[in-house]
Amino acid sequence: xxxxxxxxxxxxxxxxxxxxxxxxxxxxxxxxxxxxxxxxxxxxxxxxxxxxxxxxxxxxxxxxxxxxxxxxxxxxxxxxxxxxxxxxxxxxxxxxxxxxxxxxxxxxxxxxxxxxxxxxxxxxxxxxxxxxxxxxxxxxxxxxxxxxxxxxxxxxxxxxxxxxxxxxxxxxxxxxxxxxxxxxxxxxxxxxxxxxxxxxxxxxxxxxxxxxxxxxxxxxxxxxxxxxxxxxxxxxxxxxxxxxxxxxxxxxxxxxxxxxxxxxxxxxxxxxxxxxxxxxxxxxxxxxxxxxxxxxxxxxxxxxxxxxxxxxxxxxxxxxxxxxxxxxxxxxxxxxxxxxxxxxxxxxxxxxxxxxxxxxxxxxxxxxxxxxxxxxxxxxxxxxxxxxxxxxxxxxxxxxxxxxxxxxxxxxxxxxxxxxxxxxxxxxxxxxxxxxxxxxxxxxxxxxxxxxxxxxxxxxxxxxxxxxxxxxxxxxxx
Ligand SMILES: [Zn+2]
Numbered sequence: 001x002x003x004x005x006x007x008x009x010x011x012x013x014x015x016x017x018x019x020x021x022x023x024x025x026x027x028x029x030x031x032x033x034x035x036x037x038x039x040x041x042x043x044x045x046x047x048x049x050x051x052x053x054x055x056x057x058x059x060x061x062x063x064x065x066x067x068x069x070x071x072x073x074x075x076x077x078x079x080x081x082x083x084x085x086x087x088x089x090x091x092x093x094x095x096x097x098x099x100x101x102x103x104x105x106x107x108x109x110x111x112x113x114x115x116x117x118x119x120x121x122x123x124x125x126x127x128x129x130x131x132x133x134x135x136x137x138x139x140x141x142x143x144x145x146x147x148x149x150x151x152x153x154x155x156x157x158x159x160x161x162x163x164x165x166x167x168x169x170x171x172x173x174x175x176x177x178x179x180x181x182x183x184x185x186x187x188x189x190x191x192x193x194x195x196x197x198x199x200x201x202x203x204x205x206x207x208x209x210x211x212x213x214x215x216x217x218x219x220x221x222x223x224x225x226x227x228x229x230x231x232x233x234x235x236x237x238x239x240x241x242x243x244x245x246x247x248x249x250x251x252x253x254x255x256x257x258x259x260x261x262x263x264x265x266x267x268x269x270x271x272x273x274x275x276x277x278x279x280x281x282x283x284x285x286x287x288x289x290x291x292x293x294x295x296x297x298x299x300x301x302x303x304x305x306x307x308x309x310x311x312x313x314x315x316x317x318x319x320x321x322x323x324x325x326x327x328x329x330x331x332x333x334x335x336x337x338x339x340x341x342x343x344x345x346x347x348x349x350x351x352x353x354x355x356x357x358x359x360x361x362x363x364x365x366x367x368x369x370x371x372x373x374x375x376x377x378x379x380x381x382x383x384x385x386x387x388x389x390x391x392x393x394x395x396x397x398x399x400x401x402x403x404x405x406x407x408x409x410x411x412x413x414x415x416x417x418x419x420x421x422x423x424x425x426x427x428x429x430x431x432x433x434x435x436x437x438x439x440x441x442x443x444x445x446x447x448x449x450x451x452x453x454x455x456x457x458x459x460x461x462x463x464x465x466x467x468x469x470x471x472x473x474x475x476x477x478x
Contacts, residue, residue, distance in 0.1 A: 016143075017466070017467060020139050020142075020143055020466060021139075021462075021463045021466055023139060023142070024135050024136065024138075024139040024462060024463075024466055025117070025122060025135075025459065025462065027058060027134075027135040027138055027139065028115070028122055028127070028131055028132055028134075028135035028457075028462070029115035029117070029122060029124075030054060030115075031051060031054065031055075031126065031131040031134060031135065032113060032114075032115035032122070032124035032125065032126050032127060032131055033113055033114070033115050033124075034047060034050050034051045034054060035047050035100070035103075035113045035125070036048045036050070036051040036098050036099050036100055036126070037099070037100055037101070037102050037103070037125075038099035038100065038101065038173075038174060038175075038176040038177050039102075039177060040074055040075075041102075045073070045074040046073075046074035046076070047074075047099075048074065048075050048076045048077075048098045048099055048173040048174070048182075049068075049070060049074050049075065049076030050076070051076065051098045051171075052068045052076030052077055052078035052098060052171065052173075053068055053076065053078075055078045055098075055134070055138060055171055056068050056078050058138060058142065059078070059080050059138075059141065059142075059145075059169070061142075062141070062142040062145035062146065062155065063145050063148070063149055063154065063155040063156055064080050064082070064141070064145055064155055064156050065080070065156040066078055066079060066080040066169075067079050067080070067193075069186075069190065071173060071174075071181055071182055071185035071186065071189075072173075072181045072185070075173040075174060075181050075182060075185075076098065076173055077098070077170070077171065077172045077173055077182055077183075077185075077186060077193075078098075078169075078170070078171050079168065079169060079170045079171075079186075079190070079193040080141065080168070080169045081166055081167070081168055081169075082141060082144050082145065082148075082155060082160050082163065082166060082167040082168075082169075083157075083158065083159045083160065083163070083166055084159055084160060084163030084164050084165045084166050084167070084477055085159050085163065085164055086164070086165065086166070087164045088164035088165045088476075088477065088478075089165055089197050090165065090166075090195070090196055090197035091165055091166035091167060091168045091195070091196040091197065092165055092166075092167050092168070092196055092197065092198055092199070092200070092394075092473060092476050092477055093168040093170060093194060093196035093198070093199035093200070093425070093430060093432075094137040094140065094141065094167065094168065094169050094170070094199075094200055094473070095170050095171075095172075095183075095194075095199045095200065095201045095421060095425065095432070096130055096133050096134040096137055096170070096171045096172070096201070096202065097130060097171065097172055097173070097174070097175030097176070097179070097182065097183070097202070097421060098134070098171050098172060098173055098182075099173055099174055099175055099176045099177075099182070100125045100126040100129065100131070100176065101125070101129075101176050101451045102125075103125035103453075103455075106453075107453040107454075108453050108454055109123070109454050110123040110124065110454070110456075111124075112124050112125040112453075112455070113125060117459070120458055120459055120460065121456035121457060121458055121459065122456060122457055122459065122462075123454065123455070123456040124455065124456070125455055126455070127449070127455045127456050127457040128446065128449045128450060128455055128456075128457050129202070129449075129450045129451065129455070130202040130203075130436065132436065132438070132457045132462060132465075133201075133202050133436040134171050135462075136436065136437075136462070136465050136466055136469050137169060137171075137200075137469065138169070139466055139470075140466070140469050140470045140473055141167065141169050143470060144160050144163070144167065144473070145160070147160060147161055147162075148160045148161060162474070162478050163477050163478060164477055164478055165197070165476070165477040166477075167473060167477055168193065168194070168196055170183075170186070170193050170194060172186060172421065175420065175421050178381075178383075178419075179421050179423070179424050182421075183421045183424040183425070184424050186424075187424050187425075187427055187428060191428055194424075194425060194428055194430060195428055195430065196430050197394070197430075197431075198388075198392070198394040198430065198431050198432075198433065198476070199422075199425050199430050199431070199432040199433070200432075200433055200435045200436075200469070200472070201219070201420055201421060201422055201425075201432050201433065201434055201435070201436075202420055202434060202436050203219050203416055203418075203420060203434040203436065204216075204217060204218045204219035204414070204416075204433060204434025204435045204436060205217075205218050205398065205402060205411070205434070205435045205436060205437040205438070205468075206436065206437070206438045206440060206446055207406070207409065207438065207439045207440045207461075208312070208440070208446070209440075209442035209443075210277070210281060210285060210307070210308075210312075211281050211282055211284075211285035211307075212282070212442075213280055213281050213282070213285075213408075213410060214406060214408060214409045214410065214439070214442075215277060215280065215409075215410050215411075215412055216402045216406070216409050216410065216411040216412065216437075217273065217411075217412050217413075217414035218395070218398050218399065218402075218411055218412065218413055218414065218433060218434060218435055219414060219415075219416050219420075219422075219433055219434020219435070220269055220387065220388045220389075220390055220395065220413040220414065220415070220433060220434075221267070221269045221352060221385065221386065221387040221388065221413075221414075221415040221416070222385060222386055222415060222416040222417075222418065222419055222420060222422055222423070222434075223318075223319075223349040223350055223351060223352075223385050223415065223416070223417055223418070223419070224349070224350045224352075224354070224382065224383055224384040224385035224386075224419075225347065225348065225349050225350070225381075225382055225383055225419055226348040226350055226356055226359045226360075226379065226382040227345065227346070227347055227348070227379070227380040227381045227382060228345070228346050228348065228360070228363065228377050228378065228379055228380060229343060229344075229345050229377075229378045229380050230254060230343070230344045230345070230346065230363075230375050230376070230377050230378075231341060231342075231343055231375065231376040231378070232247050232250045232251045232254060232331075232341065232342040232343070232344065232374060232375055233247065233340070233341055233374045233375070233376070234246050234247030234248075234249070234250050234338070234339060234340050234341065234342065234374070235247075235338070235340055236337065236338060236339070236340035237337075237338040237340075238336065238337070238338065239335065239336035239337060239338055240336065242338070243338055245374075246338045246339060247331055247338075247339045247340055247341050247342035248331040248332060248339050248342055250342065250371065250374060251329060251331055251342035251343075251344050253371060254326075254344055254367060254371060254375065255326045255329065255344060257366045257367060257368070257371070258324045258326055258344075258346055258363065258366055258367075259324065259325070259326055260366070261317065261321060261323070262321045262322055262323070262324070262362070263297070263321065264295060264297060264300065264320040264321045265320065265321060265322075265351060265353075266293065266295065266320055267351050267352050267353065267415065269352075269387065269390075269413055269414065269415050270319055270320055270414075270415055271293060272390075272412070272413055273412050273413060273414045273415075274289050274290075274292055274293035275293060276410065276412040276413075277289045277410070277412060278290045278293065280410040280412075285307060287303075288303035288304075288306055288307040289303070289307070291303035292304065292307075292316065292320070300320075304316060304317065311445060311447050311448055312447070315417055315447060318349065318417040319414075319415050319417055321351070322348065322349065322350045322351055322354050322359060322362065323348065323349045323417075324346050324347070324348050324363070325346065325347045325348075325349075326344055326345070326346045327345055327346065327347050328343070328344065328345035329342070329343070329344050329345075330342065330343040331343070345380070346363075348363075349417060349418075350384075350385060351385060351415075352385040352387055352415075353385075354385075356379065356382055356384075360377060360379070363377060364377070383419060383423045384423075386422050386423055386426040386432070388422075388431035388432055388433055389431060390413045392431065393476070394431070394433070394476055395413070395431075395433065397472060397475055397476055398411065398433060398435055398472060399411040401468055401471050401472050401475065402437065402468065404471070405437075405439075405464065405467065405468045405471070406439060406464075409439075414434075416434060420434070422434075435469075435472070436465070437464070437465040437468040437469055438457070438458070438461040438462065438464070438465050439460070439461050439464040439465070440458060440461050441458060441460075441461075444458065444461075
């Protein structure tokens with residue numbers, strides 16, 4: 001018997017799916033209409049709490065007994081547990097964050113908090129980051145609860161028919177500011193919400209069309225971050241008599257040296273991603289990807305220019321090296337006073353294998369002895385990279401389920417250039433995968449929707465994703 005014959009599939013029962021899909025879109029729109037903005041605005045400090053309560057209401061409607069906790073004033077989190085019989089092991093966690101980044105209305109085609117449906121999209125802040133995934137996870141949970149009720153069981157107390165693991169749902173506050181007031185608090189105070197054999201989170205399994213081939217990069221790793229403040233010491237003086245040790249001039253040189261892209265280093269995950277993509281793509285594109293994987297910087301740069309639009313090229317460049325982005329610069333007090341000090345803050349994103357100490361040493365080396373001698377380097381905040389294994393039944397199932405729902409699709413493990421709440425689940429040892437399945441149109445510019453004006457998600461992409469996520473849950477937990 002092949003695995004395909006044994007696995008339950010969502011392909012049956014289209015009417016039920018149509019209803020679930022309609023509910024999913026309405027849930028997403030309702031969530032977008034609650035501006036759960038982070039940092040919390042003074043005039044609406046409880047957006048995350050309102051979003052948590054709205055989700056709790058939907059879960060109660062489905063017969064569940066969710067918990068809402070306020071980790072800090074106005075910072076809401078909502079969690080629920082669906083029981084399995086435990087015979088397959090620990091729970092599967094469906095994880096999401098409730099907060100969104102601010103959305104000044106200027107430049108938007110549709111009001112960012114109106115959740116308009118137009119031109120095949122749901123529009124609004126959070127449509128991709130990440131209320132679409134909340135709505136997908138909610139729809140799966142509600143469907144499981146419906147199945148329990150249809151079998152005469154109480155979904156809040158009885159095992160769900162066929163579930164051999166618990167399914168946890170957790171939507172948390174504060175991810176957009178590092179998560180310490182949301183999931184970070186839960187790790188400390190309510191780890192029972194999060195402890196699981198595996199977690200599904202944002203940013204992965206989103207179709208990316210390259211040379212006509214749909215790749216589905218599944219997030220299995222993410223870079224760490226190390227933020228430093230560099231104080232540059234110059235000499236105060238009169239602006240009428242310029243000095244070479246003007247702190248602003250020195251800071252400009254600091255920035256120039258640090259902003260230069262560093263040497264590439266391919267991690268095992270990125271090697272696997274590039275090799276897998278090269279195997280899947282047609283001839284010329286495959287050659288380009290192989291050049292990226294070769295370690296030859298000039299060949300890689302030519303390949304990036306030829307192969308990708310700048311959006312993907314930026315991401316790929318960042319995924320094969322430690323990066324430094326100088327993002328804050330302060331110097332000067334008056335136009336005719338030569339500044340004696342300047343401050344530069346840099347955002348370093350580090351690959352697995354690069355330690356805090358190694359990153360700091362790299363900064364000093366790049367500055368060179370003379371410049372380093374007038375700089376004080378102070379670490380501000382940081383978190384290490386995280387990786388989840390790919391040799392697990394859950395990871396193999398994620399790939400397998402993508403292929404079952406898109407026969408031409410190519411699932412691949414990938415690293416994310418940015419941080420997510422996986423940094424927090426890692427502290428509990430929960431392998432966390434970026435898996436928010438969406439089958440996007442070939443010309444969709446998904447990476448550019450994050451935190452941007454006119455954030456939106458395609459209705460068809462969402463509709464495709466629901467049975468994919470349901471199948472993953474049913475197969476892993478059944
Ligand atoms: Zn997000």
